[in-house]
Amino acid sequence: MAKTPAATVEVGTREVRVSSPDRVVYEATSATPAITKLEVCRYFAAVGDALMRVVGERPTAMERWPDGWREGMRLAVGPQDRDADGFYQKRLPRGAPDFVETVRIAFPSGRTADELCPTEPAALVWAGHMGALTFHPWPVRRPDVDHPDELRLDLDPQPGTGFADAQRVADVTRELLEELGLRGYPKTSGNRGVHIFVRIQPNWTFDEVRHAAIGLGRELERRDGGVTTAWWKEERGSRLFLDYNQNLRDRTIASAWSLRARPGAPVSTPMTWAGLAEVGDPRDFNLTTVPDYLADGDPWADMDDRAYSIEPLLRLWEELPGGELNWPPDYPKQPGEPPRVQPSKKVAEHWDSDGNRIEQ
Known part of the structure; x- marks a missing residue:
């Protein structure tokens, strides 16, 4: 041929x-x-x-x-x-x-x-x-x-949860951001999750933005029992995981308007808050339908009109209990980081107070 x-x-x-x-x-x-x-x-x-x-x-x-x-x-x-x-x-x-x-x-x-x-x-x-x-x-x-100019909130459904749970938690996130004087811009992930972006002033390091995400996640945990910041999957249960580490250097989230490698060519689609609440099946937003959807206007068109301070979120990080959380395994061990071992496999006497393994 x-x-x-x-x-x-x-x-x-x-x-x-x-x-x-x-x-x-x-x-x-x-x-x-x-x-x-x-x-x-x-x-x-x-x-x-x-x-x-x-x-x-x-x-x-x-x-x-x-x-x-x-x-x-x-x-x-x-x-x-x-x-x-x-x-x-x-x-x-x-x-x-x-x-x-x-x-x-x-x-x-x-x-x-x-x-x-x-x-x-x-x-x-x-x-x-x-x-x-x-x-x-x-x-x-x-x-x-x-210096990042975006805070990225990845609401990742775990087994036993789905898109409807992500919609609910996204609305709780919207309320919290508004209380703190911030505006979030939501989008479907192209699968079962929801991503929320906040345009921020580029005055902070990756680590500080990560701490801002942890602070917000901990407040969400207080407000909604269906949210967790637990790094280890065995501790998450049937809750949405707010993946705070997505804000670290070299960690990325699929962009708005990107196609996803899933059946039907779904698109990670920007939404208004009202529009997100009305979505029944995120797969309806795909390569064949999104161009017409976009023709009615870009829900994120004004995102760059204002950049926000993350100081309100850093206050949550400082004030709410919990301390440091785990980094991804390809990062060096960080000060105050918990042990890098699944809790179910941890034997207390094998670890010192700083979370370092004691040679046996």
Whole structure:
């Protein structure tokens, strides 16, 4: 069979080449037809302006699925996981067009990388041509990549909970933020969860923003028994986990307007608070429906109109009991951090008061 010629997608004044345009990226479902690579690229062009408002000038990792996505495919969990079907591209691959820009970022290990830094929608369409479905931007913008300008609240349903629980807790979060003089912007995760972003003044470190998220999470735990900040899964039960560590350096959340690697090409979709409360099934917001939804207006269009102080949240961190919580395992052990061992496996006499294992 002859190979299908490359196609082009017009994005502003540019034409972006798309190879293998008829490659099926998402198989058909009962609700959506099969979706090709060309349709993915056209989607990114259609939502390009809104997508640029959330990823523009930000270091952005690409979640790439070069052969498309199918049920059962697996995302790589590390650079040595070479048998996976999808992977995170944190360094811009060679051969990118001149209009695709980068910014240098440093990982917790001290290593650096020149990561995609979108400056125009054409860069996002090019990423789609490279198999990217989901964009994972840092909460910083160049030239200052060490001070976040976003607080990100990830309400992650655990077994026994679902999207309706995330909607309820999101509304409790809205009330708390408003009491503290802050405004949150919600979106579906593209799966069962809800993400809430708060634009903040870039005056704090990643660690301070993480503490702000912990403070908010602890107040949510006081107000709603269905919320937890417990790091260990065995302690979470049937509660929503507020993943405070998503605010650390090199931790990212799927961007607004990104596609997700799930059946039906769902989109992580920005909402008004009233709109979020009315959503019955977040899968209704997908590649085929979101362009028309966006045509009625971007719910996040005014997000950059005001940046907030996180001082009210840092006061919660300082005043509410609980102390320090665990960092992810790829971070160095931190002062005051609890032991990095599952509570069910911890033997008290094997640990000192600082949470360090005592050699036996």
